[in-house]
Amino acid sequence: MFWLRQPPYLRWIIAGVVLAVGIFLDLRPAAVVDYPYAAGDVHAGQSIAGHVEWRRVPAHLLPHWDGEVAGYAATEVAAGTPLLPGLVTAAAVPESWWSVAIALPHAIGIGTPIRVAVGGTVVTGILGGEVVDTGYQYVGPVAFPADDAALVAEAVASGAVVVMIGSASSVPASAG
Numbered sequence: 001m002f003w004l005r006q007p008p009y010l011r012w013i014i015a016g017v018v019l020a021v022g023i024f025l026d027l028r029p030a031a032v033v034d035y036p037y038a039a040g041d042v043h044a045g046q047s048i049a050g051h052v053e054w055r056r057v058p059a060h061l062l063p064h065w066d067g068e069v070a071g072y073a074a075t076e077v078a079a080g081t082p083l084l085p086g087l088v089t090a091a092a093v094p095e096s097w098w099s100v101a102i103a104l105p106h107a108i109g110i111g112t113p114i115r116v117a118v119g120g121t122v123v124t125g126i127l128g129g130e131v132v133d134t135g136y137q138y139v140g141p142v143a144f145p146a147d148d149a150a151l152v153a154e155a156v157a158s159g160a161v162v163v164m165i166g167s168a169s170s171v172p173a174s175a176g
Contacts, residue, residue: 031059035082036069042077043107047130048088057082072110072130098149099128099141102156107131107138108165114142117162118155123148 039053052069062082074089081087089110102116104127112127123144131140144152155161 032056033059035062036065038077038079038081038083040079042073046073047071048073048083052083074109074111096146097125097128097143098146099143100125100149100153100156101139102142102152102161102163104131104138104140104163105165107133108140113166115164115166116142116144116152116155117164118151118160121151123152125152 033056034054035057036052037055039051042048042051048069048071063085065083065085069083069088071088071090074087077083077087102114104114108127108131110127110129114125114127116123116125125142125144125148127140128143129141131138142152152161
């Protein structure tokens, strides 16, 4: 007789447990982390320090950021933009190179390749730090191989230097 069969208590208990676990997982607080955002507009080549505000975002939403935010803006960064690792770069100066402060035709980003014509010689270097607007010209530290740095420094001191700026994709192989 069909109507004398026992009710499916075990299925009801399992369904209740699954429902309770689902409600628990849905109502628990989401994991959040602090992430750096640009507090104001940051220009390419400008130091990021002092332009950072930390905001709470869901974990795993943005790439993980280790430690302090230090370095330079690799490109223009608008206020309120999350500081993704690709937007911030460290100084692009190879270990054995020397930097010379050179007047530049306009503000450029750190890591931009620069060629300097000194007499009949062309020397390739890399912008290794923040470009500063002195009011009448832009000046930035350009790194050169140790053998060429003295030649460039002497030419800059005498005013006999011509600066050529390349694209970021033309960085010399010895620079990285």
